[in-house]
Amino acid sequence: MISLDGYFAGSGGELNWHNVDAEFNNEFAVPQLKSAGLLMFGRMTYDLMASYWPTEQAIKNDPVVAGLMNGLPKLVFSTTIEQADWNNTKVVKEIRKLEIEKLKQETAKDILILGSGNIVQQFAKLGLIDEYRLMINPVALGVGKTLFADKIKFKLLKSREFKNGNVLLCYAPSSSLASSLHFVQGRL
Amino acid sequence: MISLDGYFAGSGGELNWHNVDAEFNNEFAVPQLKSAGLLMFGRMTYDLMASYWPTEQAIKNDPVVAGLMNGLPKLVFSTTIEQADWNNTKVVKEIRKLEIEKLKQETAKDILILGSGNIVQQFAKLGLIDEYRLMINPVALGVGKTLFADKIKFKLLKSREFKNGNVLLCYAPSSSLASSLHFVQGRL
Numbered sequence A, B: 001m002i003s004l005d006g007y008f009a010g011s012g013g014e015l016n017w018h019n020v021d022a023e024f025n026n027e028f029a030v031p032q033l034k035s036a037g038l039l040m041f042g043r044m045t046y047d048l049m050a051s052y053w054p055t056e057q058a059i060k061n062d063p064v065v066a067g068l069m070n071g072l073p074k075l076v077f078s079t080t081i082e083q084a085d086w087n088n089t090k091v092v093k094e095i096r097k098l099e100i101e102k103l104k105q106e107t108a109k110d111i112l113i114l115g116s117g118n119i120v121q122q123f124a125k126l127g128l129i130d131e132y133r134l135m136i137n138p139v140a141l142g143v144g145k146t147l148f149a150d151k152i153k154f155k156l157l158k159s160r161e162f163k164n165g166n167v168l169l170c171y172a173p174s175s176s177l178a179s180s181l182h183f184v185q186g187r188l
Helices: A022-034 A043-050 A056-061 A064-073 A097-107 A115-123 B022-034 B043-050 B056-061 B063-071 B097-106 B117-125
Strands: A007-011 A037-042 A075-076 A089-092 A111-112 A132-137 A150-162 A169-174 B007-009 B038-044 B074-077 B089-092 B110-113 B133-136 B152-161 B167-174
Touching: A022 A037, A022 A064, A022 A111, A022 A132, A037 A043, A037 A115, A043 A075, A043 B022, A056 A169, A064 B089, A075 B097, A111 A115, A132 B133, A150 B152, B022 B063, B022 B110, B022 B133, B022 B167, B056 B063, B110 B117
Parallel strands: A037 A075, A037 A111, A075 A089, B038 B074, B038 B110, B074 B089
Antiparallel strands: A132 A169, A150 A169, B133 B167, B152 B167
């Protein structure tokens, strides 16, 4: 989830602008989770998720998503917590490129990083991300936490419009687009 | 033109990431200009445009766009220049809400603000913008100049994918979406 101005959270970490409805769940969140064999989080996103999905409220409001979130194997990157209480969750202290590549080979289904802007930035620097799925919410925040720390060129894989005004943009990272991007002075 | 992380220019004003091709011209730029009765610019965008479109190079490379850009009535907001040399261009010192509303009534065709992030921000604060057309380029810049200074909720009007990886998102400003945006803790 990112705002139209590219923030994954408000300046104080606020996520109260997330535009979520039944179509988001049924057409996006559930199929995506069903395609996943492993979920990864940074510690902040993990805390949010782990404090919500195991609750009775979540299981009542969102039984399918909650079942998948609670059941799937999970991994949280953190140097500050020793163990994770959420079902089926392992704590990993460091992002090591070779270990992640091994995980990618061993996991038949997709590995999803949900939210976790800092982790995404570190994975991006190590060339570990195969696809970005950005759900552009119909809101500009003005200020917030940016998802991208560096210049990255992408290849658009697909886009999809949702009834609630969200637009899903799927990209592969690309280092070969430089030649097709050309500067036309004065063109905006 | 904005980057995937919401910048309309690099931190030094760079526009060399703009992803422009024949489809952009024929399917977007030309029809948009043909629908326009007046173009508006901030002084920085004006300088870029005025130094390019009247040149022989521009007229040779892009005859249709150059013809429209050079021919259409134009207005540049600036307190520092007294007169504008580009054909059919008027200098206006201040953005006055009533005068802009009068211009909107008097102009049968669309009024386009091209680029001009600062002017867009001032127009947005005054409630003068009816539609935002954001062409999301397939690149993250990491740092840059932000288009939105404040929180704004939008209504998605349409989206369109281009072959070169750009995605056009058209929005109306909206103040009535607050009730449909709800916070689900832990959902990303």
